[in-house]
Amino acid sequence: MILSILVNEGPYTHQASDSAYQFAAAALAKGHEIFRVFFYHDGVNNGTRLTTPPQDDRNIVSRWSKLGEEHKLDLVVCVAAAQRRGIVDEGEARRNGKDATNLAPGFRISGLGQLIEAGIQSDRTVTFGD
Numbered sequence: 045m046i047l048s049i050l051v052n053e054g055p056y057t058h059q060a061s062d063s064a065y066q067f068a069a070a071a072l073a074k075g076h077e078i079f080r081v082f083f084y085h086d087g088v089n090n091g092t093r094l095t096t097p098p099q100d101d102r103n104i105v106s107r108w109s110k111l112g113e114e115h116k117l118d119l120v121v122c123v124a125a126a127q128r129r130g131i132v133d134e135g136e137a138r139r140n141g142k143d144a145t146n147l148a149p150g151f152r153i154s155g156l157g158q159l160i161e162a163g164i165q166s167d168r169t170v171t172f173g174d
Contacts (some may be wrong), residue, residue, distance in 0.1 A: 046079050056097070079162055
């Protein structure tokens with residue numbers, strides 16, 4: 045089965061990100077394909093490399109980056125939601141006159157069209173968070 049995942053909540057404010065990560069890992073382990081993981085609303089905070097949790101806590105951003113690298117996942121952060129929350133890649137930093145970037149490895153910034161495409165290309169789109 046081809047799946048897409050929509051994550052609408054931040055990594056440390058809601059269970060949604062942990063649940064989405066666990067779901068993705070389990071689905072991949074069972075042989076399912078993940079077409080795309082789309083991070084929207086506060087979910088874009090899963091894509092900032094500046095997150096630094098305490099050593100005894102889980103590093104959710106790092107988990108997503110590692111899972112994305114291991115399985116060649118398309119981890120897409122919504123551009124509008126990211127800009128509102130100060131998350132930028134090199135292109136967005138240049139366009140908006142910012143002097144730094146903070147997008148985590150393995151993530152990319154794009155628009156809502158990527159979410160629509162994910163819904164079209166997947167058998168199921170599973171949403172985590174409101």
